[in-house]
Amino acid sequence: MSVTIRDVAKQAGVGLATVSRVINNSPLVSAATREKVSRIIAELDYHPNPTARRLSLGKTLTIAVVTPFFTRPAFVERLRGIHTSLIDTDYDLVLYNVETTERRDAYMRSVPRRERVDGVLIVSLPPRNEDLISLANCPVPIVMIDANHPSLTMLHRIVINDVTGGQCATEHLIALGHQRVAYLSDTFETPFNFTASYDRYRGYRQALERAGLHYRPEYVVAGEHSHAVARQMALGLLRLPEPPTAIFAASDTQALGVLEAAQVLGLRVPEQLSVIGYDDIEVAEYLGLTTMRQQLFESGRRGVALLMEAIAGRHADPVCEEMPVTLVERRTTAPPA
Amino acid sequence: MSVTIRDVAKQAGVGLATVSRVINNSPLVSAATREKVSRIIAELDYHPNPTARRLSLGKTLTIAVVTPFFTRPAFVERLRGIHTSLIDTDYDLVLYNVETTERRDAYMRSVPRRERVDGVLIVSLPPRNEDLISLANCPVPIVMIDANHPSLTMLHRIVINDVTGGQCATEHLIALGHQRVAYLSDTFETPFNFTASYDRYRGYRQALERAGLHYRPEYVVAGEHSHAVARQMALGLLRLPEPPTAIFAASDTQALGVLEAAQVLGLRVPEQLSVIGYDDIEVAEYLGLTTMRQQLFESGRRGVALLMEAIAGRHADPVCEEMPVTLVERRTTAPPA
DNA sequence: AATGGGGGTGGAACCGCTTTCATTTTGGAA
DNA sequence: TTCCAAAATGAAAGCGGTTCCACCCCCATT
Secondary structure: OOOOHHHHHHHHOOOHHHHHHHHOOOOOOOHHHHHHHHHHHHHHOOOOOHHHHHHHHOOOOEEEEEEOOOOOHHHHHHHHHHHHHHOOOOOEEEEEEOOOHHHHHHHHHHOOOOOOOOEEEEEOOOOOHHHHHHHHOOOOOEEEEOOOOHHHOOOEEEEEOHHHHHHHHHHHHHHOOOOOEEEEEEOOOOOOOOOHHHHHHHHHHHHHHHOOOOOOHHHEEEEOOOHHHHHHHHHHHHOOOOOOOEEEEOOHHHHHHHHHHHHHOOOOOOOOOEEEOOEOOHHHHHHOOEEEEEOHHHHHHHHHHHHHHHHOOOOOOOOEEEEOEEEEOOOOOOOOO | OOOOHHHHHHHHOOOHHHHHHHHOOOOOOOHHHHHHHHHHHHHHOOOOOHHHHHHHHOOOOEEEEEEOOOOOHHHHHHHHHHHHHHOOOOOEEEEEEOOOHHHHHHHHHHOOOOOOOOEEEEEOOOOOHHHHHHHHOOOOOEEEEOOOOHHHOOOEEEEEOHHHHHHHHHHHHHHOOOOOEEEEEEOOOOOOOOOHHHHHHHHHHHHHHHOOOOOOHHHEEEEOOOHHHHHHHHHHHHOOOOOOOEEEEOOHHHHHHHHHHHHHHOOOOOOOOEEEOOEOOHHHHHHOOEEEEEOHHHHHHHHHHHHHHHHOOOOOOOOEEEEOEEEEOOOOOOOOO
């Protein structure tokens, strides 16, 4: 059908091995031969068949990315980082979207197989404990990105320190002079075992403690991840006998709900209420929302770098890299009235 | 290294061919043999090597998706549709992100090759004219999703009729009683030759014409795709001696800019100004923005379906399928004061 | 009882590449 | 000029599947 290495060899009057050497830049070819073969390759518009190459090499030259797409910018940014790092390599990027726990479990078992891929990136998806052992013993290297979990120490991972992030956000508010700081997030228990909200909560607690501020249980609310629910929860907080003067929302989406609540109650932001979010999504800039920014793109890049190292056989022991989180100050936080 | 078909054959005391037949559900195996082989397969935890399979079959069992991710929800939705349709097939989804014209041109040449993939989905990316001919003559089936271009008639494609969409949006405003309707969009000329904005503009013109409304050039503005620029342009429109009573923004992002401009000028929406967007992105619902919704997820599904048909050899001639666009009425449009 | 046909089966070729290994060629030293 | 090590080369053996084809066996037909 299409032109093969045999055609090139015949046409150039050399053996298969020589053509293969030319393709793979082996030094064991004389300049003259190389030149001749290269010419024929160009003439015939020959492209080596990657499938045959993979089979012969015993490698798949393929990296799998397992992640819940969601409809969040964070996913795209991480994926961009991953893709960009893979451009200049031989590796293909094959994608596995997870939207149910069933699919997650199916992929956790079927994707990381020697015959399928050379490496796996699992993004924003903590595995079940049942899968942990098999993942840790898996012959193909695995790197987890953004899946911090106490029991993940046997896996390579790029973590985002949400505890520190939550602490930073809270400290920013405290530094502005706020004494009554509330925390609003999505539920701590989710089907996918996301720990971000809980970690940020822990950071919040730590910041309070360090500042010597009293922890008030009534200042911590959690509910479904949507601006509508966030608004209701924020209304609840702001109608307390002694309402908070600042609210730390565990995501920008929820911060939007808080802003909406403030508007409903006629509270001016930031004069009467400070609001800080988390993620730095696109509209955050538009709305002037102060927030915590993660290095999403960079986390993808680092993940690929680590995975490549693992594939190359470096790292006998699991490596854990931490990505920094930075405060982006905009117009929704200010000292209390 | 890992267990192969040969191991299974030996263990089961049958020939390779028989094991292969069992794997591929060939009817040419007796029930007894099938049962025995299946048991051994399970026992040895055998998984056929996809690479070897591909080489032998002469298929890559791989679909390429070439698309600019951007950081837009629209991308993720289309991709979700594509991925979902591929789950129950043998096909892998490999991803090619395009962020520069150089990459686009490189991918247009290197990706659609027999030895690489069985089919290609090109999403939201009109090819250059130079590439058109080679794409049309390409031995591997190609389906364009959301890349409407007059000269694309020789390629399979799923189109979103932006002319109709633009017309609908405009007609909605006219039906409400607006006589002075403006159109605000991103620039018609882009490095990637996107035609959406221009098509929507044409729809806008058509709607005006049908309603017998006078076209005013000063009511049409275009600039970079961002809410900030959109706000400036909207301010310009609203400060005209005879300002429009309704603005059709070519994207929700830009509609946000319009809303901001209205706020700056103290105009109440929708009482004093109607605004309609396009895309129905996530915040649109949050802000109650009236907008045009595309069937993004479904466009991905249809693209895969069409591609599979093309791979199967149906469709001697290029097929063009049109996806509907629907009006989502929310709280930013109303009859003029 | 001989014949024909069809279902079941296994051997072997093949997919297109890489790589080992044996062989030939080359270049420089003796 | 001879000789040897090093460089260059090609044949062939995989990689792990699929499938063609020849073969065997069994049963129904004549």
